[in-house]
Amino acid sequence: MRIFREAMRWVFSIAVSFILALFVCTYIIQPTKVSGHSMEPTLHDTERLFILKWTHTFSMTPNYGDIVVIDSRIDRNRTFSDEFLDNPFFNFLTHNDEHEIFFIKRVIGKPGDTLEIRDHHVYRNGQLLKEPYIKEMMLDLSEQTFVVPKDHIFVMGDNRNHSKDSRDIGFIPLSHVLGKKL
Numbered sequence: 001m002r003i004f005r006e007a008m009r010w011v012f013s014i015a016v017s018f019i020l021a022l023f024v025c026t027y028i029i030q031p032t033k034v035s036g037h038s039m040e041p042t043l044h045d046t047e048r049l050f051i052l053k054w055t056h057t058f059s060m061t062p063n064y065g066d067i068v069v070i071d072s073r074i075d076r077n078r079t080f081s082d083e084f085l086d087n088p089f090f091n092f093l094t095h096n097d098e099h100e101i102f103f104i105k106r107v108i109g110k111p112g113d114t115l116e117i118r119d120h121h122v123y124r125n126g127q128l129l130k131e132p133y134i135k136e137m138m139l140d141l142s143e144q145t146f147v148v149p150k151d152h153i154f155v156m157g158d159n160r161n162h163s164k165d166s167r168d169i170g171f172i173p174l175s176h177v178l179g180k181k182l
Contacts, residue, residue, distance in 0.1 A: 026083055027057045030179060032069060032104070038157030038164065039104055042067070042133050051179035059174060062153065064124075066107045067181035070155060070172050072164075073101055078175050086178070102178070105165050106133070109146065109154030117167070118143040122156070135159040146171075153177065 025031075034047040043049070051069050055062060062068050071078060071086070086102075109115045109124060116123040120138045123129065138160040144167065148154050152171035157163025166172060 025053075027053050029053060029182065032102075034104055035100075035102075037162055038159050039067070039106070040159045041135050042106075042158045043104060050182040052182050053179040055180050056178050061110060061174060062107045062177060062180050064107055064110065068105060068107055068153075068155065069178045069180075070103050070105060071101060071176040071178055072103050072169050072172075074170055074173060074176055103155075103164070104181075105155035105157055105163070107153050108156045108166075109148040111148055111150050111152060113148045113154070115146045115148065115154055116143065117145075133158050136161060151175075 030051050030053050032049060032051055034043045034045055034049065037045055054060075055068075071082075108122060108129070113124055114126075116126075117138070117140050120140060121128055122131065122138075135158055146154060146166070149171055151174050153174065154166040155172055156165045156167065
């Protein structure tokens with residue numbers, strides 16, 4: 001009977017630790033890994049970093065220049081189960097390697113902003129952005145203008161010539177901003 005009680009204490013301790021770790025990883029802070037070269041020279045392929053999840057948990061709008069992790073599946077609503085199933089722990093257990101849907105990008109525009117891409121530069125609300133973090137000059141061929149709708153942001157990679165970002169996938173709903181780089 002004593003061995004059984006000791007075993008139950010261990011099981012209880014492990015279960016509580018697992019639930020606490022899952023909660024922290026889902027709602028507070030989460031490790032992630034950079035996949036690809038779209039954020040070079042700032043972040044490099046396979047680099048590991050932590051993201052603050054409470055910005056997502058409390059539906060906070062990120063600031064200009066913040067590096068965020070987004071769910072690129074903007075054509076669907078995120079559900080409560082997504083919060084848990086997209087957790088790296090479950091991806092590890094299920095061998096679900098969905099790095100293609102989670103992008104790490106920089107916030108360039110917030111709701112109501114007008115962004116123009118012209119002359120190889122980005123202008124926000126008529127002002128040229130000073131972007132010392134970009135890898136090289138953009139090789140854009142055509143001028144583009146974007147007006148960021150309510151409850152959305154506009155993101156771009158620092159390696160502008162090799163980045164799938166809001167220019168391709170569209171505006172990112174705030175509900176799809178999963179956290180920001182710590």
